[in-house]
Amino acid sequence: MSRSSPFRSPATTAAPSNLTIEQLFAHFQTNMTKLATRLDEIHELVTGHSKEHLTVAEVAEMTGRSAYTVRRWISDGRLKASRIVDTGERGRLLIHREELHRLIGAGRGANL
Incomplete structure (x- = not known):
C-alpha cells in the first residue's frame, strides 16, 4: 500500500488565458484552499512529533x-x-x- 508524501505540493492547474477576472479569482481561491488544506495536514504531522x-x-x-x-x-x-x-x-x-x-x-x- 503506497502512502503519498505530505510534503508534495498540492495539485494545481494553470488557469486558461481566456478567463474573466472573476473566473481567475475563483480559480485562485480554489488553489489557495487546496494549499491551506495541505498546510494544515503538514502542521498536524509536525506538531504531533514535537519535542517536550x-x-x-x-x-x-x-x-x-x-x-x-x-x-x-x-x-x-x-x-x-x-x-x-x-x-x-x-x-x-x-x-x-x-x-x-x-x-x-x-x-x-x-x-x-
Missing part, C-alpha cells in the same frame, strides 16, 4: 534572540529550565515547551 524539552539554542532561534539572552532570562527567573548533569562540565539546560509558549505569550518571541 528544548535546548537554549533552540529557544533562542525560535524567539529570535541570542542564546546569551535566553540564559539571562533563565538566571533572572523569567524562564524556567532544568540542568541535566553528566552532559558536560556544567550540564545542559533544557526548557520545557510549555515555558516557551508562556514566554511567547508574554511577547518575547520574534519569529513565531
Whole structure:
C-alpha cells in the first residue's frame, strides 16, 4: 500500500488565458484552499512529533534572540529550565515547551 508524501505540493492547474477576472479569482481561491488544506495536514504531522524539552539554542532561534539572552532570562527567573548533569562540565539546560509558549505569550518571541 503506497502512502503519498505530505510534503508534495498540492495539485494545481494553470488557469486558461481566456478567463474573466472573476473566473481567475475563483480559480485562485480554489488553489489557495487546496494549499491551506495541505498546510494544515503538514502542521498536524509536525506538531504531533514535537519535542517536550528544548535546548537554549533552540529557544533562542525560535524567539529570535541570542542564546546569551535566553540564559539571562533563565538566571533572572523569567524562564524556567532544568540542568541535566553528566552532559558536560556544567550540564545542559533544557526548557520545557510549555515555558516557551508562556514566554511567547508574554511577547518575547520574534519569529513565531
